[in-house]
Amino acid sequence: AQTVTQSQPEMSVQEAETVTLSCTYDTSESNYYLFWYKQPPSRQMILVIRQEAYKQQNATENRFSVNFQKAAKSFSLKISDSQLGDTAMYFCASAQGAQKLVFGQGTRLTINP
Amino acid sequence: DSGVTQTPKHLITATGQRVTLRCSPRSGDLSVYWYQQSLDQGLQFLIQYYNGEERAKGNILERFSAQQFPDLHSELNLSSLELGDSALYFCASSVASPGETQYFGPGTRLLVL
Numbered sequence: 001a002q003t004v005t006q007s008q009p010e011m012s013v014q015e016a017e018t019v020t021l022s023c024t025y026d027t028s029e030s031n032y033y034l035f036w037y038k039q040p041p042s043r044q045m046i047l048v049i050r051q052e053a054y055k056q057q058n059a060t061e062n063r064f065s066v067n068f069q070k071a072a073k074s075f076s077l078k079i080s081d082s083q084l085g086d087t088a089m090y091f092c093a094s095a096q097g098a099q100k101l102v103f104g105q106g107t108r109l110t111i112n113p
Numbered sequence: 114d115s116g117v118t119q120t121p122k123h124l125i126t127a128t129g130q131r132v133t134l135r136c137s138p139r140s141g142d143l144s145v146y147w148y149q150q151s152l153d154q155g156l157q158f159l160i161q162y163y164n165g166e167e168r169a170k171g172n173i174l175e176r177f178s179a180q181q182f183p184d185l186h187s188e189l190n191l192s193s194l195e196l197g198d199s200a201l202y203f204c205a206s207s208v209a210s211p212g213e214t215q216y217f218g219p220g221t222r223l224l225v226l
Contacts, residue, residue: 045217
C-alpha cells in the first residue's frame with residue numbers, strides 16, 4: 001500500500017522568502033509518480049508540479065522546484081520568491097501508473113506581507 | 114479553469130436523503146476519479162471509471178455508488194445520508210496513461226443536516 005506523510009501541518013513565511021515543504025512517501029512499486037497540488041481558499045485543487053520516479057532530474061516549474069531523494073523516499077517542494085498568492089494548502093500525492101492519487105495530510109502555508 | 118465541471122456547487126440536504134453529484138471530464142479524458150475531502154479523513158479516493166467501466170474502488174461506502182455514461186460524464190450517488198457524509202466531493206479526470214496528471218473539478222460541497 002502507498003502512504004504519503006507531510007509532517008508540517010502549518011508553515012508561515014514572509015513574502016519574497018524561500019520556503020520548503022516536506023513530504024515522505026512509501027511504496028513497494030518501482031514505477032510511480034509524485035505530485036504537489038495546491039488548494040487555495042477557493043478549494044480548487046491545482047497541480048503545482050509532478051515528478052516521474054524513474055527520472056533522476058528534479059522537476060522545476062518557474063518558482064517551484066522539488067528535491068526528489070528516491071532512496072530516502074523524500075519529495076520536498078521549494079517555493080522561491082514566495083508571493084501572497086502562494087497562500088494555500090499544499091498536498092503531496094503519489095500514484096502508481098494511472099491509478100488513484102494517495103494524498104498526504106497537507107501543509108497550510110501562509111505568506112505574510 | 115481545469116476543464117472539469119461539477120454540479121451542483123453546493124448541496125444542503127437532510128439525513129436519510131439521497132443525492133446525485135455530476136461530473137463532466139475534460140475533453141478527451143477517458144478516466145474519471147471521485148475523491149472525498151473531509152476534515153477528519155483528509156482527501157480519500159472513492160472510485161475510478163475508465164471509458165464507462167469501473168476500474169478501481171477505494172474507501173467507498175456501500176451506500177455510495179457511481180457510474181460513467183457513454184458520453185463519459187459521471188455521477189456519484191449518495192444515499193441514506195448521514196451527518197458524517199458532509200464533505201467536499203471532487204471529481205478528477207485524466208487520459209489515464211501512467212503518470213498523467215489528474216485535473217480536478219471545483220468540487221461539490223455537501224452539507225447533511
